[in-house]
Amino acid sequence: MLVWLLLRLAVRVVLAAVRYPLCVTLFIGTYALHRAAGLSSLVLTFLTLIGTLIVWYGIDRASFLRHAWFRLLTEWRRLTVYVPRWRTVMRLAELSKDSRMKEYRPKLRRVRSEGWRDKVQVRMILAQSPEQWEARRDNLAHSFDARSCRVRVFKPRVLELDFIHADPLAQPVAVPPIACTADVDLKRVVVGRTETGKPWRIKLLGSQVLVVGVPGAGKGSVLWSIVWRLAPAIKAGVVRLIGIDPKGGMELGQCPDAFEKVIYDSGPEAVALLEGIAAEVKERAARYRGIRRLWARNTGEPFTVLIVDELADLIAYQSDRNLRERATRAIQTITSQGRAPGYAVVGLVQDPRKEIVSFRHLFTTRVALRLDEPVQVDMVLGDGVRQRGAAAHEISENTPGVAWLKEDGQREPERARAFHVTDADLVELGVFLTPATVHEFPSKTEGSAAA
Numbered sequence: 208m209l210v211w212l213l214l215r216l217a218v219r220v221v222l223a224a225v226r227y228p229l230c231v232t233l234f235i236g237t238y239a240l241h242r243a244a245g246l247s248s249l250v251l252t253f254l255t256l257i258g259t260l261i262v263w264y265g266i267d268r269a270s271f272l273r274h275a276w277f278r279l280l281t282e283w284r285r286l287t288v289y290v291p292r293w294r295t296v297m298r299l300a301e302l303s304k305d306s307r308m309k310e311y312r313p314k315l316r317r318v319r320s321e322g323w324r325d326k327v328q329v330r331m332i333l334a335q336s337p338e339q340w341e342a343r344r345d346n347l348a349h350s351f352d353a354r355s356c357r358v359r360v361f362k363p364r365v366l367e368l369d370f371i372h373a374d375p376l377a378q379p380v381a382v383p384p385i386a387c388t389a390d391v392d393l394k395r396v397v398v399g400r401t402e403t404g405k406p407w408r409i410k411l412l413g414s415q416v417l418v419v420g421v422p423g424a425g426k427g428s429v430l431w432s433i434v435w436r437l438a439p440a441i442k443a444g445v446v447r448l449i450g451i452d453p454k455g456g457m458e459l460g461q462c463p464d465a466f467e468k469v470i471y472d473s474g475p476e477a478v479a480l481l482e483g484i485a486a487e488v489k490e491r492a493a494r495y496r497g498i499r500r501l502w503a504r505n506t507g508e509p510f511t512v513l514i515v516d517e518l519a520d521l522i523a524y525q526s527d528r529n530l531r532e533r534a535t536r537a538i539q540t541i542t543s544q545g546r547a548p549g550y551a552v553v554g555l556v557q558d559p560r561k562e563i564v565s566f567r568h569l570f571t572t573r574v575a576l577r578l579d580e581p582v583q584v585d586m587v588l589g590d591g592v593r594q595r596g597a598a599a600h601e602i603s604e605n606t607p608g609v610a611w612l613k614e615d616g617q618r619e620p621e622r623a624r625a626f627h628v629t630d631a632d633l634v635e636l637g638v639f640l641t642p643a644t645v646h647e648f649p650s651k652t653e654g655s656a657a658a
């Protein structure tokens with residue numbers, strides 16, 4: 208019995224050393240130093256340590272946070288929040304079970320604090336599913352003093368819970384300088400920043416993009432961030448933009464120089480433009496058949512991005528039924544066949560109604576900015592994505608440009624914020640894209656006559 212108890216104690220000590228390395232080292236270090244060198248040396252060592260940390264923070268804040276502060280925070284939160292409350296919360300939230308006098312309780316595994324969120328790994332009990340945890344997201348968030356909670360499947364039987372404490376996207380993200388090279392990676396066009404601090408990359412080559420958000424949600428910033436990053440390639444003729452803005456040019460009219468062709472209407476002219484692009488798609492696809500599977504720069508033909516500012520005006524609200532059907536057919540052709548021959552559609556929509564949602568499967572990248580209702584999130588991102596944390600209906604009015612993203616084939620949605628492209632930036636973009644005016648250099652005789 209005694210051996211058994213000692214063995215258990217030893218395991219606990221080892222586990223504590225693994226889970227709380229900083230606290231254990233500090234504790235043992237303090238004790239050993241005090242015993243060996245006395246109180247004054249201990250105080251001196253502590254002051255030196257604090258001074259070193261302050262200098263480290265001043266020189267390289269990011270590495271100080273990652274390697275020191277967040278590690279300490281991790282141990283602190285584990286010790287004071289998760290361990291003491293775990294058992295009670297599991298019981299009250301009915302995530303543990305009693306069966307044949309035995310309690311089955313989910314195991315708290317690794318905790319990692321990143322300041323704005325705590326990542327907590329959990330081993331589920333047998334016969335439990337992630338949906339049971341997703342249904343209790345709010346209960347868990349309140350129980351562990353977090354603003355919200357997201358549930359991710361890490362591996363079979365293991366979940367990762369994100370307890371959110373702050374919004375890292377609360378501040379607008381300024382646009383970077385316009386790139387000098389036309390060599391833009393069309394599969395990874397950077398249009399903002401994700402909440403983990405990584406670049407938000409949108410896939411244009413081989414994908415179609417649907418951006419949905421209520422008025423004022425920041426659709427314009429997603430659109431102009433794309434154009435901003437494509438600007439050098441547009442200037443070099445590698446990419447061409449075609450725009451349709453049924454709102455009379457309120458949006459695309461801010462920088463018409465970016466577009467090879469732009470129509471500020473949803474009438475016959477816009478529909479004819481769509482049909483023209485659909486015909487080009489078919490013609491290019493026929494030429495590429497059997498030769499290449501995906502557009503590439505060396506084809507010598509430009510990659511075409513069709514931007515439609517209010518897609519619903521063309522395919523749903525159009526009063527003329529004939530025009531509506533023609534527009535719908537053309538958009539369907541471009542989105543379904545445009546992938547290989549190098550045609551991408553960026554469709555912006557305010558209201559994800561049934562008519563639009565019937566197109567949803569044709570858009571492989573979907574961006575949900577602020578929406579009004581949970582059901583709209585499901586309509587845009589697909590079923591089950593909201594339960595995995597993509598609460599686009601909870602995005603604050605104070606953070607336009609923040610969106611939830613979902614690409615086909617990627618299970619977990621991502622949260623990001625588009626660059627804030629201001630009016631001044633659009634003027635700069637216009638100047639960058641305006642073709643230079645070439646003035647005739649005065650000949651020698653003219654010059655001397657003038658003199």
Ligand SMILES: Nc1ncnc2c1ncn2[C@@H]1O[C@H](COP(=O)(O)OP(=O)(O)OP(=O)(O)O)[C@@H](O)[C@H]1O
Nearest residue numbers: 379421422423424425426427428607608625626627
């Ligand atoms: N990424 C962003 N960061 C900070 N502020 C932004 C961002 N995007 C938009 N805004 C601000 O939010 C406001 C509304 O943006 P915007 O006009 O792009 O919304 P919208 O969704 O296009 O609206 P509408 O559907 O009415 O055209 C603007 O004042 C703009 O400056």
